[in-house]
Structure formats: structure tokens, C-alpha cells
Amino acid sequence: MKPLLQFILLVLAVALASCSSNSFKIDGDISNHDGAPVRVIFQGDSGVVDEQVDLDKKGHFSFKGSSAQPVIVCLLDRSYKMLTMVVATNGDHLKVKGDATTAMSVKVKGNRLNEDWQLFRNEHAAFYTDPNPSRLNAAIEKYVREHPEDMLSTVLLVADYGDYSNRDKVGKMLNSIDIKVRPQSLTQVLPGEITRRTKQPVPRLTTLTLVKHGGDFEEIKLTDRITLLSLWANPQPDRKSFATKIRDIQESPEHKLSVIDILTESDTLRWHQTIADENWPHYWAPGGPLEQGIQLLGANTMPWFAVTDSTGLVIYSGPSLEAAVKKAGEATGPKP
Helix, strand or coil: CHHHHHHHHHHHHHHHHHHHCCCEEEEEEEECCCCCCEEEEEEECCEEEEEEECCCCCCEEEEEECCCCCEEEEEECCCCCEEEEEEECCCCEEEEEEECCCCCCCEEECCHHHHHHHHHHHHCHHHHHCCCCHHHHHHHHHHHHHCCCCHHHHHHHHHCCCCCCCHHHHHHHHHHCCHHHCCHHHHCCCHHHCCCCCCCCCCECCEEEEEECCCCEEEEECCCCEEEEEEECCCCCCHHHHHHHHHHHHHCCCCCEEEEEEECCCCHHHHHHHCCCCCCCEEECCCHHHCHHHHCCCCCCCCEEEEECCCCEEEEEECCHHHHHHHHHHHHCCCC
16 A cells, blocks of 8 residues: 555645646735735736735735746735735745835745845845935946846846936846846846837727826726827936926817826835826826836837827827927827
């Protein structure tokens, strides 16, 4: 009976291993939660996965996903603040634990890459909370330079680096990382790398589902008037000038133009501070540049502007506000 028992156990072990290799699992233990679900967002094998996971009374939750290659998984709380980010791939079993009232304080265990990322964040905690991102950017640049054979270099550049204005610089840093530790599944979410295929037809957006500032998800119709979409991420040093131009557009009686101002990153604290004195609607794309509608715009830097006509057809998509306003003016008649 013993050999037979050993055989049965072996078969079970192989079966369990085969099952677990087709998915990854995240177990969570979140204190001081309000009973609301945790939101899980990542770029899966067949598109963006965006799910809500319930917590029990003790703050425990469990999520099972699938990705054949390493992906960054974002965990957000009820107010859409980032709890933590992890790197996951099929076969991983990760554990997260922390306080829901303190954004990005949740700790991660489960594999060396996530634990190294956690260590980097702990060692540079002051940089992550500094409104000026220059110190964090410098620390990441130094790490990438000194660790070209470490996948954490790719993760830091994709998830935590805050200056994509110089695409050549970012591209050189990315290319300096050994190809073995910069899988496409990670680099495809880099803002500078999100480009539309050249043969893809001009997109048409009829609706966008975004989180309204101070509110909840809202489905926005783009088929009743000319719409200017403004996508941006912190920091936006020329925000005052930008806000003045947007205000002029909003108040102009010469044309009917809707403006949708969209934050595309997880740092909502600075978002609240930045827009405090602005009185037009603001929205947040929790999936960032991975938001399905935003992907169609081919944004490869921030800020990025797009104009849709009254049928939802994208008639402009690019980095120039002036060009976007000009295109919108041409579509509405009198120039704004």
C-alpha cells in the first residue's frame, strides 16, 4: 500500500502544481478597512483586468488572476487610493498586509522581486512622500545604472519613475537594462511605450468610464458635442497656465466644447491639491494609461490631448494643447 499511497500523493502534487501554475494568487490582510471591496487592476493576457474583491469582517481577502508573464498589479481602496503594487505571474502566491488608512503602507511578501521592491520603498520612504519627485527619480536612475541585470530596475522605471518628458532619456535607461529582465509584459505599460499600431484605424470613443472627483464612477458620453480630453500626471509644473487656457475654453460663448480633465496616475493626494481652485469637472482613470479607452489614443507622453467630434471620432491625439484647441475650433466653427 505504501508505494500506491506515494503514487497517489505524487499525482495529487502534480495536479495541484499544474493548477497553480495557470494562475497567481494574492491573499490580503487589511486593517482599518470600512468593509468596502479592494479594487484589483492589471494588464492581463487578454486585456485590462479590473475587478473588485470583497473583504471579510476581519479584513481578509483573496484574489486569483492569470498572467503568463510578470505584470504589475495595483490594489486600490474604496477611495481609489493605491494600497500597494505587486509584480505577479502565474505560479506566484503573494501575501499583502497593512493599514488601509495609510496609502502605500501595505507590505508585500511572496517572492524576492516584490520583497526587494518593498525594501527599496522602505529605504527611500521620504522620497516617495516628497512633492518634488527629483530625489526619487535620481535614486531610481542610480539603481537602474548600477543594477542592469535586476528586474527591479525595470519595475522601478515602469511603476515609480516620475519623469517621462524626456523620451530619449527614458528609452536609454530602459535599453540599458538586460533584455532578460525587462519583459514586454512590464515595459508595455511604460507611458513612453504606449503607442498605437501604425495600421490601426482612427479610433472612435463613444463613452469613457472614469471616476469623478469627489464622486464615483461615471459613464461619460462623447457623442453629443466636440470634446477635448486632457490627460496628465503629476507633476504638472505649468498647471496654472494650462488651467487658464482651459478656463478660457470653458467660458467661451463662441462654440460648444466639452472639456474632460483626466488624471492618469495613482497619486490622488497631489491631484486633490493641484485642482483645489479649479471649478470644472475633473476625472481620474484608475487604470492610468492602461485604461481601455485611453489606450486607443496612443498616448506616449504626459500631458496628452485628444479631440473627439460629435460622433466620438478622434480627430486629434497628441501632446500639444494648442494643436488640440485649434482642431476643436475648426470642428466647432469659430476658433476659441
